[in-house]
Amino acid sequence: MSTVLVIGAGGVSSVCVHKMAFNKNIFSDIHLASRTKRKCDAIAASVKERAGVDVATYEIDAEEVPAMVQLIRKVQPSLVVNLALPYQDLPIMDACLEAGVNYLDTANYEPKDEAKFEYKWQWAYHDRFKDVGLMALLGSGFDPGVTSVFTMWLKKHKLKTIRTLDILDCNGGDHGQAFATNFNPEINIREVTAPARHWENGEWVETPAMQVSTPFEFEEVGTRQAYLMYHEELESLAKFNPEIERARFWMTFGDEYIKHLTVLQNVGMTSIEPVKYQGKEIIPLQFLAAVLPKPETLGETTKGKTNIGCIATGDALDGSGEKTFYINNICSHEAAYEETGNQAVSYTTGVPAMIGSALMVQGVWSGEGVFNMEEMAPDPFMEMLNAHGLPWHVKELDGPVGF
Ligand code: NDP
Numbered sequence: 530m531s532t533v534l535v536i537g538a539g540g541v542s543s544v545c546v547h548k549m550a551f552n553k554n555i556f557s558d559i560h561l562a563s564r565t566k567r568k569c570d571a572i573a574a575s576v577k578e579r580a581g582v583d584v585a586t587y588e589i590d591a592e593e594v595p596a597m598v599q600l601i602r603k604v605q606p607s608l609v610v611n612l613a614l615p616y617q618d619l620p621i622m623d624a625c626l627e628a629g630v631n632y633l634d635t636a637n638y639e640p641k642d643e644a645k646f647e648y649k650w651q652w653a654y655h656d657r658f659k660d661v662g663l664m665a666l667l668g669s670g671f672d673p674g675v676t677s678v679f680t681m682w683l684k685k686h687k688l689k690t691i692r693t694l695d696i697l698d699c700n701g702g703d704h705g706q707a708f709a710t711n712f713n714p715e716i717n718i719r720e721v722t723a724p725a726r727h728w729e730n731g732e733w734v735e736t737p738a739m740q741v742s743t744p745f746e747f748e749e750v751g752t753r754q755a756y757l758m759y760h761e762e763l764e765s766l767a768k769f770n771p772e773i774e775r776a777r778f779w780m781t782f783g784d785e786y787i788k789h790l791t792v793l794q795n796v797g798m799t800s801i802e803p804v805k806y807q808g809k810e811i812i813p814l815q816f817l818a819a820v821l822p823k824p825e826t827l828g829e830t831t832k833g834k835t836n837i838g839c840i841a842t843g844d845a846l847d848g849s850g851e852k853t854f855y856i857n858n859i860c861s862h863e864a865a866y867e868e869t870g871n872q873a874v875s876y877t878t879g880v881p882a883m884i885g886s887a888l889m890v891q892g893v894w895s896g897e898g899v900f901n902m903e904e905m906a907p908d909p910f911m912e913m914l915n916a917h918g919l920p921w922h923v924k925e926l927d928g929p930v931g932f
Contacts, residue, residue, distance in 0.1 A: 530555075531556060537563050537617075542613075548917065594624050610882060619654075638650045648761065658897065668765070670878040677762050688843040688846060688852065695778075695779060697857075718799050739787065750834055769903040865918075877919060885902070893906075
């Protein structure tokens, strides 16, 4: 039995709050606050209809630390679940420290004026959380999150060490729009247009964005072109698995997405440098995000499946030599929508956020300081994935990936 305060009212938050309400025995009292209260109220109404559970709602600017502290003191949660944007990570962590409450998020902090994805800003909070006996859990989404736990589960149950790791993220869904992103457009486009980076022999290797790609056959989706990208879990996976020789992240994009993105980039619409427009400074990417479809509106029209997983090669635990395993989850957009009113990209992030929260509020995962998912025991999380809508499968492959 616990009280939780969720911040942010987008697609990920909607899934997480629905899932919390479906698990009333764990989350007895759910509070939801965001910049636009109307969006919190819409989620609360849907939760009431689907789960018969009341969710209290509030308006908050999470970047205003004193207001956040006041709200936390009023609600008295045992955990603050940050499902707003990466820009709010540090102010929400500051508020948690001041109000004396644990913290969880799904995406690492990014400064607004630079598309830089690093854990250093949040890792720097470790001693402050440790000194007051609080816990912060970073990256409890799918990637990072499930992919981090998948890797650690393979290392616990199948492989002694990991030599190479490839994370493959395929959204095989079709939303019926010419161009849209399945999670926050500003964050998505910053991520996709940043240079690709992978870990190889103890250092980061950088290549231009969207230059390296390979076709890959994804079960229940088909063959898709997967592009090498940087993704934040590469940093924590390399830190907590220092033996890894090469770790890469791949994401699939359709031709239409690439075509639109290329044009938008070429005309400067994805820039985060401010420009003067009618006497006002605007950031082109923020303006673009404002005119693109909102991710939470795509649920009804999105058809198809996501297939996200990890391929790891290393020495087998049973001493039988080098082995390669593929572990993944396949999630249906239509099924996700039917259950929570949101498409599968929000679902595959919101469910692990609920699971990480459940493990923290029940004390199954505990600690003092700032932690990544790789540092937590994988088995309870893996069991909950199976029980709460994200079943996973593991199989042995004939050998390492050929790309
Ligand atoms: P949305 O843009 O749909 O939702 C973000 C929400 O945060 C909105 O409700 C927004 O308010 C709110 N918000 C923004 N700024 C503030 C603020 N200053 N104070 C309070 N609330 C604020 O995003 P998603 O739901 O798609 O994504 C949520 C998070 O999940 C993001 O951080 C994203 O990076 C992360 N993510 C992680 C993934 C993973 O696998 N680990 C995958 C996908 C997403 P408003 O409604 O007013 O705009």
